Amino acid sequence: MTVPSRPIKLMAQIYRKVLPCVHSELEKWKQKALEIPDPELRRQALASIETKTFHCEGGAIYSLLAGEHLQEVVSFIVAYQTISDYLDNLCDRSVSLDPADFRCLHQSMMKALTPGAAADDYYKLRENRADGGYLQGLVSTCQHVLAQLPAFQIIQPALHELAGFYCDLQVYKHVKKDQRVPRLIAWFKKNKAHLPEMSWYEFAACSGSTLGIFCIVSYAASRGDEMAQLVNRIKDSYFPWVQGLHILMDYFIDQEEDRVEGDLNFCFYYRNEEEMINRFKHFIEEADTAIEHMPDKNFHKMINRGLLGVYLADQKVARQRNVRVLARKLITRSGGSGLFFFINGWLYRRIRQSI
Known part of the structure; x- marks a missing residue:
């Protein structure tokens, strides 16, 4: 199976190969979540699957790099992303606010x-x-x-490094x-010497993505x-810039929701909208x-x-006037390919909600 290099071919393979696999895996985990004895854990496990399916759908696109091992890699991506989303729910709704508890979960x-x-x-x-063994089942x-x-053995150090950043952030x-x-x-200051010039909240955003892990595992399945030669090139291509762009978009569309809930949102720390958009453009560039020297660039x-298009097509954008205006500027900056994914994401979200 060749890796798609054109938008239409990519979308065709996502709809035909990736999404059916993702939904099949998620259905299995949903059935296991329904059997969780504790009502609160059961509620959070089911909520993480029902409200964050698109995280698994997006992450699983990397399985197209896995060649004939697509099915196994989707299984890994869905399980790992489901752990991430489930724990995020548990920590967001936690009464304890105990860092030791969050560290233990993660x-x-x-x-x-x-392994x-x-x-x-x-x-x-x-x-x-x-x-009922739900979390350990995902881990296994x-x-x-x-x-x-x-x-x-070759890729494990890179996976642990990226996951270490992710877990620190969640704590x-x-x-x-x-x-x-x-x-x-304080965490940013410890790592600042090894980073390009960025703010503490941008570093936090770069740490909050699982895309680098999914990319490395997918390539390891097909190009073992x-x-x-590849593993550090992939890690350094995805962290910090690609991962940072991914999470900044996530926070960008969640601004109103996070303001109401009183949740931390890294976009709130930019001095103004002009600075925020200029930094987003910098992350895009x-x-x-960063990916110029990647295979299948x-x-x-x-x-x-696609990240830009799919996030900016979210209905949350339409409900926030300022975000909507800024989103148009970013779509324009992302060119014809970004517009294609924006339209596709817009249609897909609305078709799914009508089913």
């Missing part, structure tokens, strides 16, 4: 990237614990897929409100013998430059444009 994301690692009690610091699925990859951003920004700034450029 150990599951590191264990998922460590052979023993199961742990990820809930040991919280009252709601009876999940990820471990099983990774264990089959001949190049796994620091969910603690007591008055501790969030100081912890995030090349991964010694840097992401394009046209595919990765389409993903960049």
